[in-house]
Amino acid sequence: MTTVRRSDATRAAILEAARERFASDGYERATIRAIARDAGIDPSMVMRYYGSKQGLFAAASAIEIGMPELGALPAQHVGVALVTHFLDRWESDEALTAMLRVGVTNEVGAARVHEIFAAQLGPVTRGVCPDPADAPRRAALVASQILGMALVRYVLLLPPAVEMSAEEVVAWLAPTVQRYLTAEAP
Amino acid sequence: MTTVRRSDATRAAILEAARERFASDGYERATIRAIARDAGIDPSMVMRYYGSKQGLFAAASAIEIGMPELGALPAQHVGVALVTHFLDRWESDEALTAMLRVGVTNEVGAARVHEIFAAQLGPVTRGVCPDPADAPRRAALVASQILGMALVRYVLLLPPAVEMSAEEVVAWLAPTVQRYLTAEAP
DNA sequence: GGTGTTGGTCAACATCCGTTGGCAACGGTA
DNA sequence: TACCGTTGCCAACGGATGTTGACCAACACC
Known part of the structure; x- marks a missing residue:
C-alpha cells in the first residue's frame, strides 16, 4: 500500500x-x-x-537519531564521535529542537525524549561502559551534557554558546562525555 | 514606604x-x-x-541565585562548590524550575535566563578562569552542564537522573565544571 | 457619623483555540 | 457521460483565555 x-x-x-x-x-x-x-x-x-x-x-517528531556504529572504533574515541554526531544531527534537523522545546512543556513530548534517549543512547552506552549495571546512570549523565548544550545553543540562544564553532564545542565537550562513559565511578 | x-x-x-x-x-x-x-x-x-x-x-521569577563567595576558597575546589550550590538552590526553590521551563517557550523567559546567568555566573567565572577574555565562553560551558542536569533531573524527569543522590551528581559533575573553568583552552 | 480609600467579587468583553460538518471542484473509471 | 472517492475551502461550534469595569464590604480618618 x-x-x-x-x-x-x-x-x-x-x-x-x-x-x-x-x-x-x-x-x-x-x-x-x-x-x-x-x-x-x-x-x-x-x-x-x-x-x-x-x-x-x-x-x-518521529525522529531517528541514527546512531553511528561505535563498536568499530577504539573506546577512547567514543566521546569525540558522539558529540560530533549529535551536533551534526542537531544542526541539520530542526525536529530535534522541536522535540526538546516541546518536551519541556508537554507530557507527550517529554515521553518522546525519554523514548529516544533510551532507545538510541542506551545501547551505545551499554556497549562501551565498564559495568553494564550503571549504564543507565552514565547515559543520563551524557544526556545531561548533550541536551544542556543543545539547550543553551539552539533554544535559549546564549550568545557565547551560539558563537562557538562546532569544533570548539566538540573539543570542550568530548572529554566530558568520554569520562561519563568510561571513567570508573567516583 | x-x-x-x-x-x-x-x-x-x-x-x-x-x-x-x-x-x-x-x-x-x-x-x-x-x-x-x-x-x-x-x-x-x-x-x-x-x-x-x-x-x-x-x-x-525574580530570583537571586545568591552566589557564594568563591574567591575565599582555593581555585581547585570551585567546581564542587558551584555544583553543590546550584543543586541546593534548585531543590529548595521551584522558581528556578519555573524559570527554566518558561525560558524554553517564552522570549521574556529566555531573556530572564540570560540576565541571571550573566549577572550571577559571569562574575564568578571572571574571577576564577585564567584568561578573562574567554570568561563568557567558559560561563556558557558551565551553564550548559548545570542547566542540562537541571533539565533531565527536574524538568524531563529522566529516571536515572532523578534517582541519583545529590552527592553522586556532585561527584560526577564537579570535575566537568572545574575543567570548564580552569583548564587551559583546548 | 460621614467619607474616601482599600480589598475583593461578579459578570462580561473580545479574541483565539481545536475541531467539525457541509459543500464545491477535480480526477479517474466504467 | 455518469459516477464516486479524493482534495480542498468555508463557516461555524463550544470552550478557554487575558483583560476590563461596575459594584459591594470593610476599614481608616476627619
Whole structure:
C-alpha cells in the first residue's frame, strides 16, 4: 500500500511547517491555524490528515537519531564521535529542537525524549561502559551534557554558546562525555 | 514606604501559586484563572496587583541565585562548590524550575535566563578562569552542564537522573565544571 | 457619623483555540 | 457521460483565555 496519493505534497508541506512551528514556538503556541497558513492550506486539512494536534506532533517528531556504529572504533574515541554526531544531527534537523522545546512543556513530548534517549543512547552506552549495571546512570549523565548544550545553543540562544564553532564545542565537550562513559565511578 | 498593607498576604499567595503553576505547567498552560483558584481569590485580583500575565511572571521569577563567595576558597575546589550550590538552590526553590521551563517557550523567559546567568555566573567565572577574555565562553560551558542536569533531573524527569543522590551528581559533575573553568583552552 | 480609600467579587468583553460538518471542484473509471 | 472517492475551502461550534469595569464590604480618618 505505498501508492502515491495526490495529496502527498500537501501532507509533506504540513509536516514541514509543523516542524518549523513546533521548533520555534513550542507546543502550545504553535497553532494549527498558523501551521496551515505556512503550508498554504486550510486548517481543517491538518485535522483530516493527522487527526488531531497531538497526532500532528507525533508525526512531526518521529525522529531517528541514527546512531553511528561505535563498536568499530577504539573506546577512547567514543566521546569525540558522539558529540560530533549529535551536533551534526542537531544542526541539520530542526525536529530535534522541536522535540526538546516541546518536551519541556508537554507530557507527550517529554515521553518522546525519554523514548529516544533510551532507545538510541542506551545501547551505545551499554556497549562501551565498564559495568553494564550503571549504564543507565552514565547515559543520563551524557544526556545531561548533550541536551544542556543543545539547550543553551539552539533554544535559549546564549550568545557565547551560539558563537562557538562546532569544533570548539566538540573539543570542550568530548572529554566530558568520554569520562561519563568510561571513567570508573567516583 | 515599607508599610505593611492588608493585601500582602494575598499578594504572597498569588506569587506562590504562580511559581508552582509556572514551574509545573510552563508559561502558556499556567492560566491566570488556575493561579487565582490556587490562591483562593478572583482572577481580576491578579491583574490588579501585577498588571498582566507577563508582569506576574516577571514578579514570580525574580530570583537571586545568591552566589557564594568563591574567591575565599582555593581555585581547585570551585567546581564542587558551584555544583553543590546550584543543586541546593534548585531543590529548595521551584522558581528556578519555573524559570527554566518558561525560558524554553517564552522570549521574556529566555531573556530572564540570560540576565541571571550573566549577572550571577559571569562574575564568578571572571574571577576564577585564567584568561578573562574567554570568561563568557567558559560561563556558557558551565551553564550548559548545570542547566542540562537541571533539565533531565527536574524538568524531563529522566529516571536515572532523578534517582541519583545529590552527592553522586556532585561527584560526577564537579570535575566537568572545574575543567570548564580552569583548564587551559583546548 | 460621614467619607474616601482599600480589598475583593461578579459578570462580561473580545479574541483565539481545536475541531467539525457541509459543500464545491477535480480526477479517474466504467 | 455518469459516477464516486479524493482534495480542498468555508463557516461555524463550544470552550478557554487575558483583560476590563461596575459594584459591594470593610476599614481608616476627619
